[in-house]
Amino acid sequence: xxLYDCKILLVDDNRELLAMTREILNRNGYDLVVAAGSCxxxxxxxxxxCPQLVILDIMLPDGDGFTLFRWLRERSQAPILFLSxxxxxxxxxxxxxxxxxxxxTKPFLPQELxxxxxAILKRSYxxxxxxxxxxxxxxxxxxxxxxxxxVEYEGQSVSLTAKExxxxxxxxRNRGNIVTFDALCQAVWNDNYYGYENVLMVxxxxxxxxxxxxxxxxxxxxxxxxxxxRLAAEKAGGK
Amino acid sequence: xxxxxxIGSRYMLTAVLVTLLIIxxxxxxFLYWLYQTQxxxxxxxxxFGRRKMDEVSAEITLEGGxxxxxxxxxxxxxxxxxxxxxxxxxxxxxVWSYELPGEIPLHYELTxxxxxxxxxxxxxxxxxxxxxxxxxxxxxxxxSIARFNLVSDLEIIHKLPGYIRRLFLLNVVVLVALVLxxxxxxxxxxxxxxxxxxMLSGGETVELPERGSVKELARRLNRTSAALREKDEKxxxxxxxxxxxxxxxxxxxxxxxxxxxxxxxxxxxxGRLPGEVRWxxxxxxxxxxxxxxxxxxxxxxSKLEYHSQPLKKTVFSPAEPLRECVxxxxxxxxxxxxxxxxxxxxxxxxxxxYADRGLLLRLFRNLVGNSIRHNREGCRITVSLCxxxxxxxxxxxxxxxxxxxxxxxxxxxxxxxxxxxxxxxxIASQIAxxxxxxxxxxxxxxxxxxxxxxxxxxxxxxxx
Numbered sequence: 001x002x003l004y005d006c007k008i009l010l011v012d013d014n015r016e017l018l019a020m021t022r023e024i025l026n027r028n029g030y031d032l033v034v035a036a037g038s039c040x041x042x043x044x045x046x047x048x049x050c051p052q053l054v055i056l057d058i059m060l061p062d063g064d065g066f067t068l069f070r071w072l073r074e075r076s077q078a079p080i081l082f083l084s085x086x087x088x089x090x091x092x093x094x095x096x097x098x099x100x101x102x103x104x105t106k107p108f109l110p111q112e113l114x115x116x117x118x119a120i121l122k123r124s125y126x127x128x129x130x131x132x133x134x135x136x137x138x139x140x141x142x143x144x145x146x147x148x149x150x151v152e153y154e155g156q157s158v159s160l161t162a163k164e165x166x167x168x169x170x171x172x173r174n175r176g177n178i179v180t181f182d183a184l185c186q187a188v189w190n191d192n193y194y195g196y197e198n199v200l201m202v203x204x205x206x207x208x209x210x211x212x213x214x215x216x217x218x219x220x221x222x223x224x225x226x227x228x229x230r231l232a233a234e235k236a237g238g239k
Numbered sequence: 240x241x242x243x244x245x246i247g248s249r250y251m252l253t254a255v256l257v258t259l260l261i262i263x264x265x266x267x268x269f270l271y272w273l274y275q276t277q278x279x280x281x282x283x284x285x286x287f288g289r290r291k292m293d294e295v296s297a298e299i300t301l302e303g304g305x306x307x308x309x310x311x312x313x314x315x316x317x318x319x320x321x322x323x324x325x326x327x328x329x330x331x332x333x334v335w336s337y338e339l340p341g342e343i344p345l346h347y348e349l350t351x352x353x354x355x356x357x358x359x360x361x362x363x364x365x366x367x368x369x370x371x372x373x374x375x376x377x378x379x380x381x382x383s384i385a386r387f388n389l390v391s392d393l394e395i396i397h398k399l400p401g402y403i404r405r406l407f408l409l410n411v412v413v414l415v416a417l418v419l420x421x422x423x424x425x426x427x428x429x430x431x432x433x434x435x436x437x438m439l440s441g442g443e444t445v446e447l448p449e450r451g452s453v454k455e456l457a458r459r460l461n462r463t464s465a466a467l468r469e470k471d472e473k474x475x476x477x478x479x480x481x482x483x484x485x486x487x488x489x490x491x492x493x494x495x496x497x498x499x500x501x502x503x504x505x506x507x508x509x510g511r512l513p514g515e516v517r518w519x520x521x522x523x524x525x526x527x528x529x530x531x532x533x534x535x536x537x538x539x540x541s542k543l544e545y546h547s548q549p550l551k552k553t554v555f556s557p558a559e560p561l562r563e564c565v566x567x568x569x570x571x572x573x574x575x576x577x578x579x580x581x582x583x584x585x586x587x588x589x590x591x592x593y594a595d596r597g598l599l600l601r602l603f604r605n606l607v608g609n610s611i612r613h614n615r616e617g618c619r620i621t622v623s624l625c626x627x628x629x630x631x632x633x634x635x636x637x638x639x640x641x642x643x644x645x646x647x648x649x650x651x652x653x654x655x656x657x658x659x660x661x662x663x664x665x666i667a668s669q670i671a672x673x674x675x676x677x678x679x680x681x682x683x684x685x686x687x688x689x690x691x692x693x694x695x696x697x698x699x700x701x702x703x
Contacts, residue, residue: 014494014498016498017494017497017498017501020497020498020501020502020505021501023505024501024505027505085490085491085493085494085497086490087489087490087493087535087538089551089597090549105493106493106494106496106497107493107496107497107499107500107501107527107528107531108497108500108501109500109504110500110501110504110505111504176570177566177569177570178566178569178570179566180559180562180563180566181562182556182558182559182562182563183563192555192556192559193556193558193559193588194556194588194589195589197588224566224569225580225581226562226565226580226581226582226583227562227565227566227569227581228562228566
């Protein structure tokens with residue numbers, strides 16, 4: 001099964017919104033979209049179609065989305081994404097606490113919905129098939145194996161320390177984005193940034209010495225002054 | 240408790256002062272009375288008009304075997320309270336008299352003299368005065384004077400000052416004890432009233448027992464509490480209705496807004512459409528996102544205003560959400576003509592605060608977002624953090640136009656009418672207030688303003 005062959009069940013009481021969401025998903029390659037306007041209809045469609053993903057509204061004419069969620073979960077482990085006009089923190093936390101895979105509030109940007117649907121499907125059904133993206137990282141002429149914690153360059157291999165590996169993993173998971181000092185310290189030392197200012201700087205310098213051509217003028221591990229660090233986004237053609 | 244102790248001590252002080260005042264008044268009256276009795280022309284009390292007896296006795300003379308009273312003597316006698324006078328010679332015979340009643344004998348034995356000098360003569364109170372010629376006897380009106388003979392053991396007289404001192408001490412002790420007991424009773428009766436007032440000021444419901452000396456006070460407090468509770472309930476019902484209405488509108492508007500945003504986004508990215516149509520679709524999409532933000536702001540502002548926004552307070556470093564907010568702006572694709580600089584004082588880096596992290600992030604987004612929205616040509620935004628006394632201070636400044644004076648006036652409630660563009664700042668101010676902090680506008684030379692936010696530093700020990 002390919003990503004775009006996944007069947008998606010849309011549940012919302014607003015017919016226009018159902019039509020629009022279906023159109024957005026169709027236009028982005030998800031052709032198998034089934035729509036339901038009530039809990040009863042959703043239960044029937046779910047049993048008939050066995051979808052790979054359910055996008056669920058909370059306020060439905062004959063019940064609420066949370067109850068429907070529990071019913072669905074009893075029958076299937078298919079990922080479920082809440083798409084609701086309820087923007088209260090409590091609702092969001094309750095939905096995620098039930099085990100939902102994501103929670104999007106209306107109004108939403110179509111692209112955001114498509115990206116989140118794609119991410120959930122990849123995570124749920126395709127994570128074992130492709131090579132783990134985190135395993136191999138190509139930075140210029142250096143090949144970084146996050147699995148083996150090694151950097152290979154011109155036939156030589158240099159090991160990353162445990163802390164350097166944790167740092168690189170955190171940066172890699174957010175590649176292209178700035179990761180704050182706080183988030184890095186939390187990931188590596190499970191502590192606040194205060195007291196680790198110099199330690200973090202030293203580890204970053206050591207990491208640069210291993211992954212950069214010229215550590216004084218880094219191309220990949222970039223500093224966002226006063227905020228954090230960023231692993232430069234993938235260039236076209238690079239892994 | 241302290242106020243009640245104050246009341247008790249004042250009560251004691253007043254009681255002591257009243258007692259002292261009564262003693263002083265009594266003492267002064269006694270002195271006045273004593274003075275009056277000592278005056279020469281004062282009746283016959285106290286010293287039996289000793290001075291007058293002395294003066295009259297000095298005016299009598301013996302000339303040629305006969306006794307004469309001088310005119311001055313008669314004048315004194317007429318002005319005095321004596322109704323009769325006689326003079327007894329050494330043999331006991333009356334040798335001179337003045338207005339002597341017939342019932343008074345004219346001869347006296349030693350025993351008569353002894354009895355008369357201590358008691359009465361024919362029921363007349365009499366005063367006896369010795370002079371060179373004999374014994375002068377001054378008679379007062381019957382029933383005008385009471386005479387007593389006080390006989391006392393000398394030892395008792397010697398001990399009298401000690402008795403008086405002990406008596407005084409006993410009086411003081413009894414007085415203080417009485418005052419203390421009464422003050423304690425007063426304090427005890429006031430204690431529930433004090434607790435009631437404290438509860439009332441803390442917004443709690445009061446139901447005091449209506450008995451004792453403060454019965455009426457307790458009843459009134461109970462009535463006030465009931466009235467306040469009723470008023471609070473009414474206000475809460477009104478506030479809840481308003482918050483629910485706004486939350487309902489905010490909820491209901493989201494689905495149509497989702498359709499507007501979704502379709503305009505689709506049209507905007509549809510390459511088959513002419514550029515002008517796509518540009519219009521982009522404008523619709525942009526405005527629908529503005530509407531979304533407005534709805535969110537309105538909802539949050541209403542909840543903060545009516546205290547229905549639960550605070551999820553945790554302990555964290557004040558710099559952390561600041562950096563996260565700035566990183567978010569960069570990660571979402573901040574245009575190149577903007578730059579956000581972060582400056583965190585070392586001392587503030589080690590600080591902790593106890594706050595709702597989500598709300599604080601929202602506040603930072605509002606303030607940084609304001610600088611971006613209102614400076615379309617780009618600007619440099621500086622966000623800073625430092626510690627000032629017991630507070631942490633965040634600074635938000637930009638090289639753009641800053642916050643106009645009208646907005647600051649509208650925020651302070653000084654401008655007439657509602658200003659349409661202060662929702663974000665109002666929310667920021669409300670978020671600061673619910674954390675016990677404040678939002679301040681710092682004037683620039685050009686007349687516009689930058690923003691500073693102060694929040695209490697530190698975290699409760701139980702939360703660390």
